[in-house]
Amino acid sequence: DIVMTQSPLSLPVTLGQPASISCRSSQSLVHSDGNIYLNWFQQRPGQSPRRLIYEVSNRESGVPDRFSGSGSDTDFTLKISRVEAEDVGVYYCMQGTQWPRTFGQGTKVEIK
Amino acid sequence: EVQLLESGGGLVQPGGSLRLSCAASGFTFRRSPMTWVRQAPGKGLEWVSTFSGSTSNTYYADSVKGRFTISRDNSANTLYLQMNSLRVDDTAIYYCTKDWNFDYWGQGTLVTVSS
Numbered sequence: 001d002i003v004m005t006q007s008p009l010s011l012p013v014t015l016g017q018p019a020s021i022s023c024r025s026s027q028s029l030v031h032s033d034g035n036i037y038l039n040w041f042q043q044r045p046g047q048s049p050r051r052l053i054y055e056v057s058n059r060e061s062g063v064p065d066r067f068s069g070s071g072s073d074t075d076f077t078l079k080i081s082r083v084e085a086e087d088v089g090v091y092y093c094m095q096g097t098q099w100p101r102t103f104g105q106g107t108k109v110e111i112k
Numbered sequence: 113e114v115q116l117l118e119s120g121g122g123l124v125q126p127g128g129s130l131r132l133s134c135a136a137s138g139f140t141f142r143r144s145p146m147t148w149v150r151q152a153p154g155k156g157l158e159w160v161s162t163f164s165g166s167t168s169n170t171y172y173a174d175s176v177k178g179r180f181t182i183s184r185d186n187s188a189n190t191l192y193l194q195m196n197s198l199r200v201d202d203t204a205i206y207y208c209t210k211d212w213n214f215d216y217w218g219q220g221t222l223v224t225v226s227s
Contacts, residue, residue: 037212037213039213041157041214043157048207048217048218048219048220049149049157049207049214049217050217051213051214051215051216051217054213054215060215090156092156092157094157094213094214096212096213096214099171100159100171100173101147101159101162102159103156103157103158103159104156105156106156106157
């Protein structure tokens with residue numbers, strides 16, 4: 001199985017400041033079709049998860065452009081350019097390249 | 113608008129069975145792979161099972177293989193998860209999600225396995 005490792009697991013941030021979450025996979029996430037199926041999800045307190053980013057860097061419709069994804073092969077990053085109060089929650093990376101699908105442990109973003 | 117509505121959760125004793133349903137609308141259900149993902153209380157997300165769209169391929173996590181069965185009724189736009197031989201560590205919110213990479217999620221249904 002591909003192991004997804006996120007860091008940090010807890011991220012206190014100041015409103016208006018940037019934030020960055022790392023996600024590393026134990027194997028390359030390059031699929032045989034050439035795509036990289038790395039997704040980022042946001043789970044606000046008490047809510048269902050919501051996909052923010054797919055295929056490394058593509059934002060879902062309606063996701064603010066302060067969220068961006070980058071990376072390649074085994075090393076990926078989610079960045080929030082200026083954290084807002086509504087960004088509080090837990091963020092998960094997930095690989096969709098191989099079975100079984102696997103998630104990172106989650107990174108809890110909170111306001112200082 | 114895509115909607116996924118789970119139901120069927122509840123309290124069950126260890127060793128018991130439960131069947132979850134997910135009613136889907138707002139997209140072409142028969143073409144879409146569908147997945148169950150669960151989240152134990154206070155824990156992270158765990159993929160459980162996927163049923164492909166165009167073929168009848170099914171995929172299971174090792175933790176549920178042989179105990180859970182995923183199925184779908186394309187005429188009713190509904191996804192199911194039959195859960196047998198339930199264990200205490202199956203306690204979780206079970207979410208229904210759409211597509212190979214989970215682009216939409218339902219609100220979840222809580223399954224509690226306890227004596």
